[in-house]
Amino acid sequence: MIPVNKLRTQTEMVRKSLEKRGWNQDRIAVIDEINALDDQRKNFQLQLDSSLNETRQLSAKIGELMKKGSVEEADQLKERIPQLKESIKELEEAFRNCKTELGDKLLTVPNALHDSVPFGKGAEDNEVYKDWQNDFPDIGEKPLPHWELAKKYNIIDFERGAFITGSGFPLFQGKGARLNRALINFFLDEAIDNGYLEIRPPFLVNEDSARATGQLPDKEGQMYFIQEDNFYLIPTGEVPITNIYRDVILKESDFPIRMVGMTPCFRREAGSYGSDVKGLNRVHQFDKVEIVHIEHPDKSYETLQKMLDHVEKLLIKLELPYRILRLCGGDLGFTSALTFDFEVYATAQKKWLEVSSVSNFEDFQANRLMLRYKDETGKTNLAHTLNGSALALARIVAAVLENNQCESGIKVPKVLRKYTGFDMID
């Protein structure tokens, strides 16, 4: 949620952001509505506070009189209470309604964008920030897509997964399962070597947590929900890991905070279809190693760059062809100020697969999390949050399988061999 003060003091910047996101003037008008509502809210509060104050003072006087035994005088003062209460009730209601309406409107405003975010409508307008086009591997005359490789070498059983649960719940077995585990360990170890604190969080979260990181109300339909206990299955490790710092006031010396965690991710992916959902391209359950940073506002873009470097290094070590995109205004997530996507080329499918999304949320998430820090003057300010996948498993597995196939099997990337314990899937 965008902080009201930011919206009020930097109105033009916010307006421009919404334009970049492709909002028309009619929609952008919420900004003015929010301004008006906020004025109203202050006005109600002023009236409410003064009425409450009057009541308190009256009560104090009544107390004194009672103590002195002047019961009649006290009763006289009491006579004024009903009218006061009546007006307090009305004001409270008006105040509450006003705040609710303001809150609802605020929830519809996406994050303000970083200056560098390009204009654009959708995925086709994303800027190629870094391309690596000459390095697609030679995988022979008749390369197989990963779902056929999976079958050929008996390492992923999509049918049985669908039988046990439903489509989109892949079952890894044998060397497939071990490859998956090897990747997880490789990613975690790389992050730990890089100074991250490893976290193993809960995989289900309550409503407050889902709201704080912005999954609610925005992406309600994307999450699996356990009705009986009011829990959501996490769609990403970002949710439980970032929520470690919900309602926290940090000292400046606590920065930087860097965490990494592997979690399964559960996504309903309602409305997806076609070749996008073939094999491992888009599944309902997958593992992901997520990095989360909490930063001082002055440092967050420097940090974003470091995160990009970290993710890029993983892909280089895995020897996968990748490119980096800077998302345009139309394709950027609701909560993000600037996002870079990493895509890996699945050579058999001839498809770019998104394997990481690295974002700076600035203070947007922190505002809902109530995650702040005290600066040297003692003032509390919102911190900045950032996160990124490092990396998302299922699609990386797909790319590893497709890009390393040869006549005799699938070669395991060198960096993974100490984790898998084998060099070939055959």
Next chain:
RNA sequence: GGUGAGGUGGGUGAGUGGCUGAAACCAGCAGUUUGCUAAACUGCCGUACGGGUAACUGUACCGCGGGUUCGAAUCCCGCCCUCACCGCCA
């Protein structure tokens, strides 16, 4: 799931209807003293939303939500959570 106890400021913990936004202690910050260390002493030490150029000041918050009362941390109701024991169980 059952029974019992409990949820107060960064921590420990007092507080059973008005003088309590909350004692005391610890931690933390600033200062005095001090050859250094230690100790002692003094002051400060919650958050949010408002008003005011400022000094300062209003309101709300003692797990959450309702209620009783002129007045609630304190009484009543519902919920949540924690702890202990029992049951069940990887």
